[in-house]
Amino acid sequence: MVIRAIALSLALLIGIGAIVPLATDTVEAGKSKSKKYAKKKRYKKYSKRWWRQYRAQQRRKKVMQARRRALRLRQLRLARVRRVQNPKARVAAVPKVKSVETQTTAGMLPSGQAAPDGWRSGANSGSEVQFSVDGGRGSAAISVVGPATGETVDSGRNRMVGGVPTSALRREVINRMVRENGWVVNDYQKEVGSKKVYVVVAQSQGAGGRLNSRMFYFTEVDGRIYSLATNTGVDSAERIAEESEKVINSLQPKSRPVQQAAVRED
Numbered sequence: 580m581v582i583r584a585i586a587l588s589l590a591l592l593i594g595i596g597a598i599v600p601l602a603t604d605t606v607e608a609g610k611s612k613s614k615k616y617a618k619k620k621r622y623k624k625y626s627k628r629w630w631r632q633y634r635a636q637q638r639r640k641k642v643m644q645a646r647r648r649a650l651r652l653r654q655l656r657l658a659r660v661r662r663v664q665n666p667k668a669r670v671a672a673v674p675k676v677k678s679v680e681t682q683t684t685a686g687m688l689p690s691g692q693a694a695p696d697g698w699r700s701g702a703n704s705g706s707e708v709q710f711s712v713d714g715g716r717g718s719a720a721i722s723v724v725g726p727a728t729g730e731t732v733d734s735g736r737n738r739m740v741g742g743v744p745t746s747a748l749r750r751e752v753i754n755r756m757v758r759e760n761g762w763v764v765n766d767y768q769k770e771v772g773s774k775k776v777y778v779v780v781a782q783s784q785g786a787g788g789r790l791n792s793r794m795f796y797f798t799e800v801d802g803r804i805y806s807l808a809t810n811t812g813v814d815s816a817e818r819i820a821e822e823s824e825k826v827i828n829s830l831q832p833k834s835r836p837v838q839q840a841a842v843r844e845d
Contacts, residue, residue: 652747689721690829695822712819717791717811719823724748724797724804731775731799733768740777741799752779752795760784761793772828774798783810792816796823800830 622628688694689708698719701709707722729742738745745766753763761783768777781793789812796807807826811819 648744652744652750655747688826688829690831692829695825698822698826712809712822713811713815717809717815717819719807719809719819719826721826722806722808724751724806727799727802727804733775733777738768738777740775740797741802741804743804745777745797748777748795748797749779752781756781756783756793761791771796771798771824774800774827774830776824776827782813785812792819794820794823796827798827798830801832805830 620628620632622632687700694700694710697714698710698712699715701711701718707720710719710721711717712719725743727741727743729739731741732739740748745768749763749766756762761781763779763781765780766778768775770776775798777797779795779797781795783791783793785791792809792811792813794807794809794816798805805827807823809819809823
């Protein structure tokens with residue numbers, strides 16, 4: 580009996596000794612380990628790996644800038660839709676741009692100069708001055724797109740007119756052409772006189788299958804972005820384009836009075 584008891588005790592001790600380590604390993608393996616973030620590798624400057632890392636950073640930066648520009652453009656469009664849907668805000672916003680554009684007499688440009696020959700004043704609406712051109716077969720309209728928010732840039736990818744990207748202005752023309760059964764042909768930037776002008780060339784289908792030439796000019800004057808849109812026949816497009824450039828050149832900034840210091844005589 581004593582031997583049997585000793586044998587059972589030894590068996591229990593051996594069994595417990597084998598079970599405890601296994602249970603301990605299982606518990607430790609089930610614990611959540613803290614996540615370790617890999618440190619950013621540093622390569623020798625101007626090495627191949629360094630250039631590869633640098634180019635990847637620049638690509639990510641460009642993607643973020645493009646997303647910010649798209650978000651800003653979406654915010655501007657939403658704000659414009661809200662102004663259209665809210666009549667009170669729309670009425671309040673009209674006088675700010677109406678003071679210059681709607682106080683023009685018949686046959687006169689917003690600058691106060693006479694309109695080109697053949698340009699007759701039409702029905703003005705809001706902040707837009709309309710003209711009948713090409714003997715009544717075409718039309719032209721001068722309006723203010725909005726306030727300038729920066730400088731005009733015509734080089735590189737960030738091309739802007741008064742701080743507004745030309746891509747946004749082109750998109751506005753495309754949307755208008757879609758509504759009016761037209762299409763955009765080309766866009767470019769040029770200098771008219773001393774002004775940098777962004778031009779969008781489009782076409783549309785007129786009455787009787789007639790092909791119309793559509794020109795859109797954008798330029799910045801006195802902190803505002805002006806737009807000149809013409810709609811004429813293709814046969815008179817070149818002449819109307821020359822006259823339009825004269826109109827653009829007539830938009831001059833207001834002369835500001837120069838303050839002179841008074842000289843005190845002793």
